[in-house]
Each structure stands twice: as structure tokens, then as C-alpha cells.
Amino acid sequence: MLRPLLLATVATSALTGMTGMAGLTGLGGLGPLPPLPLLSGPDSLTVSIEKTGHAEADGTFRLECGGKPGGTHPAAANACKRLDQLAQAGDDPFVPVPADGICTQQYGGPATAHITGTWHGRSVDARFSRANGCEIDRWENLRPVLPRVTG
Numbered sequence: 001m002l003r004p005l006l007l008a009t010v011a012t013s014a015l016t017g018m019t020g021m022a023g024l025t026g027l028g029g030l031g032p033l034p035p036l037p038l039l040s041g042p043d044s045l046t047v048s049i050e051k052t053g054h055a056e057a058d059g060t061f062r063l064e065c066g067g068k069p070g071g072t073h074p075a076a077a078n079a080c081k082r083l084d085q086l087a088q089a090g091d092d093p094f095v096p097v098p099a100d101g102i103c104t105q106q107y108g109g110p111a112t113a114h115i116t117g118t119w120h121g122r123s124v125d126a127r128f129s130r131a132n133g134c135e136i137d138r139w140e141n142l143r144p145v146l147p148r149v150t151g
Helices: 002-024 076-088 133-141
Strands: 043-050 059-065 112-119 122-129
Touching: 059 076, 122 133
Parallel strands: none
Antiparallel strands: 043 059, 043 112, 112 122
């Protein structure tokens, strides 16, 4: 009687160990692994900005990163450098503020931005504003992709 119980315990332990190993290799329940930047195409973003109060900052700009920075973005080199810094730190600047986030109720002005395109092999469709403290911090974290705005 003890022998079948022992075999069942050994089999369960082996399966548990294999499941754990699969999770470590990206084959388990962790979901798809993010694309490797080296295997992805160059970053290509469209940055649309309005209501900053500065005519030269408002408009729609292309930002090309990966290799030599380019496009029509007025600060392409520095913007690409900032995006690289964020990627190396493991930060995703395009994630929206959580709906249940606690933000200071301050107003940073009517400026808005919409960024679309690809970044590190994935699709981007992010909106930015300066409606509260969290949104202002999010905007400032992405400077100079987004311009300096004074309330």
C-alpha cells in the first residue's frame, strides 16, 4: 500500500519540478517573452502635441530611433537617448496612469499629446495630458520626447 503512494508522490514532484522549469524558460504560464531589441525593427513613433502655449512645440512629428536618430522631431537625438535610458531601466513610459492611482489634484495646463507607432518591437498608442500630478509626472518623465511645458 505504501508503494503506490510513494510512486504517486514521486510523479507529482517530478511534474511540479518540470512545470517550474518551464516557467523559468518562458514556456510556462508567464506569457510571451518581450521581443529582443536587436531582433526588432527600428523604433518609429509619431508624436502629436497640442495646446502647449508654444507654437514651435505644437504639431505632429516623426521620431526614428535605432541607429542614427532621425525624423522631423525637433530633439530627435535627445528623445531617442531618453527612450533608450527608459528601456535600459526596464521602464515603459507608454503605460497609462492606473485608474485607481492616487494623484495630486494639480492642473498642469491644457497640453495634450498622442504617441503612436512602434517601440522595441511592440505597438504604441499612448495619450498624455497634464490633468493631475500623475499625468504631469508621466509627461515630465518622457521629456524631451514631449516638450517642456510650464503651467
